[in-house]
Amino acid sequence: MSLSAAEAIAQAGSAVEYLRNAPARPTVFPVTPEFTNWRSEQRAWRESVALLDQSHHMTDLFISGPDALRLLSDVGVNSFAEFPAGSAKQFIAVNHDGHLIGDAILFHLDEGRYDLVGWHMVIDWLQFHGERGDYDVTFERDGSSLVRAGDPALYRYEIQGPRALALMEKVTGAPVPHTKFFGMADFEIAGVRVRSLRHGMAGQPGFELFGPWADGERVRQAIVEAGDEFGLVLVGSRAYSSANLESAWVPSPLPAVFTGEGSAEYLAWLPAARIGSLAGSFTSADIEDYYLTPYDLGYGRSVAFDHDFIGRAALEAIAASPRRKKVTLVWDADDVAAAQRTLLEEGVPAKYIEFPKARYGQYQVDRVLVDGKDAGISHDCGYIVNEQVFASLASIDVAFAEPGISVVVVWGEEPNSRKPAVERHRQVQIRATVHPAPYSRFARENYRAN
CATH class of the missing domain: 2.40.30.110 (Aminomethyltransferase beta-barrel domains)
Structure with a gap:
């Protein structure tokens, strides 16, 4: 029987002791490391157009049910006053003391159905509160290819670079409609429906394309064939892992789950395999010295005090x-x-x-x-x-x-x-x-x- 996070921490003596000496190997994105070399692949999203495969390293949590939006609003610091189907946002959560749990991308796929995508930290936090709280919700969890048996539920591709728009117009055979940042649109590629998110992962123009896994290879081949005249470059996991440095996104801040209200119950629920590991020169015996706030990472503009959420009172003081x-x-x-x-x-x-x-x-x-x-x-x-x-x-x-x-x-x-x-x-x-x-x-x- 696998250990819970609480049991693993108790055996180590403290959260800091466990995290600093965690037996887990560093996270490896389960896709091709390099198609050419990571230097040329990094240049592609600045000079031409890059294709990145995001299908395998992230967790998807599909959320549905009458209370899905209420759960998201209770846990997230974001405003949900206007969040129609066919839109997306960066979902951010904090603990009861206003310290950051993490962030992920939240898609409102269809009326009452959502997909929270990214690192598992904030996904775990949301799922825990949904399961333990008074919410009529249903979860479908699709872990990364490192932990899942079988294929992903969705393919997810990123087209990025100054020629991304031209490539999209060629592969879809039509002008790309104006879509605001983090807006969604539907396209047809190779005869199948493709959903998209408009954003730029490395700070360049980009589209995140996704759909049922069964359509993935068909869509990918169409993109590769259309991309030849635009200098399309396939990007492997080594270059992909560094893209956040250009867009200034911190992918894995330490989640503030080890102390505070509800932490004991949460750590008893969380599998030890998802605790993570702590590296670096900063050392303290107090795990709270490692905690961050949304403001430390530039997320202040996403915080909306137009609703009640976990940590609101503490975050108002921090703000x-x-x-x-x-x-x-x-x-x-x-x-x-x-x-x-x-x-x-x-x-x-x-x-x-x-x-x-x-x-x-x-x-x-x-x-x-x-x-x-x-x-x-x-x-x-x-x-x-x-x-x-x-x-x-x-x-x-x-x-x-x-x-x-x-x-x-x-x-x-x-x-x-x-x-x-x-x-x-x-x-x-x-x-x-x-x-x-x-x-x-x-x-x-x-x-x-x-």
């Missing part, structure tokens, strides 16, 4: 004076090179810096210093080919969040944890400079602005 701001940190090239050079020198090297994405736990939390004092935390980090920089997304104290400020990122663990992805290494300090998030001007002006 009055946000402590941190999301920024991009561009790491000093000489310091990154020096850290990598230690692999070729005698002695204990620095923690290996993987390219293009250097995260080595599900929740990456590295210290950020100003004048030797803690000034925030660094999250996902990796190499952006299109900018030729190594960068991380960070939540920085507002006093130090202005572009141009110099900070230091502490890289590596002390002491080294027992996670499988952690080799014997020493900590190093890497200088970095604060920049806006997203770092790309195009993404800031044409993606986030919408």
Whole structure:
């Protein structure tokens, strides 16, 4: 019988002890790592058009029933005053103390039927409250291909880049109707109905296409054939995993589920396999020191105090004076090179810096210093080919969040944890400079602005 999260944490002694030494290997997207090479594949979504397969690594939670919308409204910080069928939004949830659980994309597919798609953290939280609360709802859960037996329920493809619109018009044989950011539209491709979400995952023009799995290969072949004249590039999991650095989305903040109201019952419900792992130089025995708020990650504009939801009162107090701001940190090239050079020198090297994405736990939390004092935390980090920089997304104290400020990122663990992805290494300090998030001007002006 599999352990619950509560049992696994009790055996380890604390949530921090379990997470820092979690036996799970790093998450691997179960699709082809590279079709050509990740550098050329990253360039495609900036220079031509890229096709990314999102069918296998995310969880879908289909929600239906008379109380589906009430459940979503009770758990989510978003406004649901206007959310008609055929629309989507970034769904965000917090705990009773206003600390972030996570986010995912919520599709209102048809009247009274919804699909919450993304990492499992916020999906687990919603499903728990739906099952334990007084809600007349039905859940159909389709896990990722890492845990599911059989094929996915839906295929999900991303077409991304400056030639995405031209490719869509060719493959559909008709002008693409104007669709606002995060709006949905239906198309016909290869004789089948295809649903779409208008957005740009890496800050470039894009369409997320989805439909029944049985139609997936037919649709994919039509896209590939039509894409030849536009320089279509197939993108594998290595490049795909780094796309969030350009759009400034932090994919896996540590969920605030380990303390507070209802946490004991939730952890008893949650399987230990879905706890996750904690990596990075920031260390504290108090798990709450790792918690974030929506404002730390730039989600403040999605918070709507037009309805009651879990954590509303606490979040109203936090909203009055946000402590941190999301920024991009561009790491000093000489310091990154020096850290990598230690692999070729005698002695204990620095923690290996993987390219293009250097995260080595599900929740990456590295210290950020100003004048030797803690000034925030660094999250996902990796190499952006299109900018030729190594960068991380960070939540920085507002006093130090202005572009141009110099900070230091502490890289590596002390002491080294027992996670499988952690080799014997020493900590190093890497200088970095604060920049806006997203770092790309195009993404800031044409993606986030919408």
